[in-house]
Amino acid sequence: MSAVESPPPSLEARIHGLLPALSPAQARIAAEVLRDPAAVASSTIGQLAARCGTSLPSVTRFCLALGLSGYAELRLTLAAESGRTSLSWERGTGSEVGPDDSLDDVLRTLLRADTRALEDTVASLDVDALRRAVQAISDARRIDLYAVAGSASVAEDLRLRLHRIGRGASTWSDVHTALASSALLGTGDVAIGISHSGETIEVLEPLTRAGRQGATTVAITNYPRSPLARAADVVLVTAARDVTFRTGGLSGRHAQMIVLDALYLGVAQRDYPLAEQAFDATAEAVATHRDRSWPPPKSS
Numbered sequence: 643m644s645a646v647e648s649p650p651p652s653l654e655a656r657i658h659g660l661l662p663a664l665s666p667a668q669a670r671i672a673a674e675v676l677r678d679p680a681a682v683a684s685s686t687i688g689q690l691a692a693r694c695g696t697s698l699p700s701v702t703r704f705c706l707a708l709g710l711s712g713y714a715e716l717r718l719t720l721a722a723e724s725g726r727t728s729l730s731w732e733r734g735t736g737s738e739v740g741p742d743d744s745l746d747d748v749l750r751t752l753l754r755a756d757t758r759a760l761e762d763t764v765a766s767l768d769v770d771a772l773r774r775a776v777q778a779i780s781d782a783r784r785i786d787l788y789a790v791a792g793s794a795s796v797a798e799d800l801r802l803r804l805h806r807i808g809r810g811a812s813t814w815s816d817v818h819t820a821l822a823s824s825a826l827l828g829t830g831d832v833a834i835g836i837s838h839s840g841e842t843i844e845v846l847e848p849l850t851r852a853g854r855q856g857a858t859t860v861a862i863t864n865y866p867r868s869p870l871a872r873a874a875d876v877v878l879v880t881a882a883r884d885v886t887f888r889t890g891g892l893s894g895r896h897a898q899m900i901v902l903d904a905l906y907l908g909v910a911q912r913d914y915p916l917a918e919q920a921f922d923a924t925a926e927a928v929a930t931h932r933d934r935s936w937p938p939p940k941s942s
Contacts, residue, residue: 840868
C-alpha cells in the first residue's frame with residue numbers, strides 16, 4: 643500500500659481530537675484558539691495565558707500536546723491556517739444549523755462538515771498504522787467487529803464487504819455476546835472496535851478482553867487519547883466535527899467509512915486474484931435478482 647499524498651492535518655482537527663483529554667487550563671486555551679485563531683497568532687504567550695486565566699507552562703504544555711515544538715510554532719501554524727476564513731474556526735466552519743436556516747443552507751452546512759471531515763481524516767490518518775491493520779486482517783484466523791448504535795451499521799458494512807472477497811468476519815453489538823466471542827479469540831485473531839467517542843463501554847470491554855487473550859486489537863475513533871485508543875494495538879483516528887442535532891456517531895459516520903473503505907481495499911489488494919475471484923462469484927450469485935426490465939425498450 644503506497645502512502646497517500648494529502649495536505650498535512652489541520653491544527654483545528656488536532657485540537658478537537660484532543661479536547662476530551664485536555665486539562666481544564668489547556669481546554670480554556672483550546673477554546674480561545676478555536677474562537678479566534680488569528681488573534682492568538684498575533685498574541686504573545688503571556689497575552690494568551692492572561693486571556694485564558696492560566697500560566698505560561700500550561701500554554702507550552704498545550705502546544706506540546708498538539709505535537710508542536712512550542713508557542714512559536716503554534717503562532718506560525720495559526721497564521722497559515724486562519725487564512726481559511728475571516729471568522730473564527732468555531733463559527734466559520736459552518737457547523738451550526740440555526741432555526742431560521744433554509745434547507746439549502748442546511749445542505750451546504752452538511753456538505754462543508756462532511757467534506758472537511760473526510761479531508762482532515764485522510765490528512766491525519768497514520769498510514770503505517772493503516773498498513774499494520776490491513777496486514778493483521780489479511781492474516782487473521784478470525785475477525786471480530788465490536789460497535790453499537792450508529793457505529794454498528796458501519797461495522798456491519800465492513801463485515802459484508804470483507805465477506806464479498808472471501809474474508810469471514812463477525813459483528814457484535816450486544817455486550818454479552820461480544821464478550822463471549824472475545825473470550826475465544828487469541829493469537830492470530832483480530833478484534834476491531836469502532837466508537838466515535840472512544841468511551842463506549844460495550845466496545846471497550848470486549849476489545850480489551852480480546853487483547854488480553856492475545857488478539858491484535860484495532861481501534862477506530864475520533865479521539866486519539868480516548869480509553870479505546872489506549873487499549874488498542876493499532877489506532878486509526880477520524881477527524882469529524884459535530885453539527886447541530888447531529889452529534890457523536892452521526893457526524894463521524896462518513897469519516898469512519900473512509901477509514902473502513904481503506905481497510906477493505908487494502909485487504910483486497912494483498913491477495914488480488916483471490917479477492918477478484920470471490921467478488922465475481924458473489925456478484926454472479928445474485929445476478930438473477932436484478933430487474934432487467936428497466937429501462938423499457940425504445941419503441942420504433
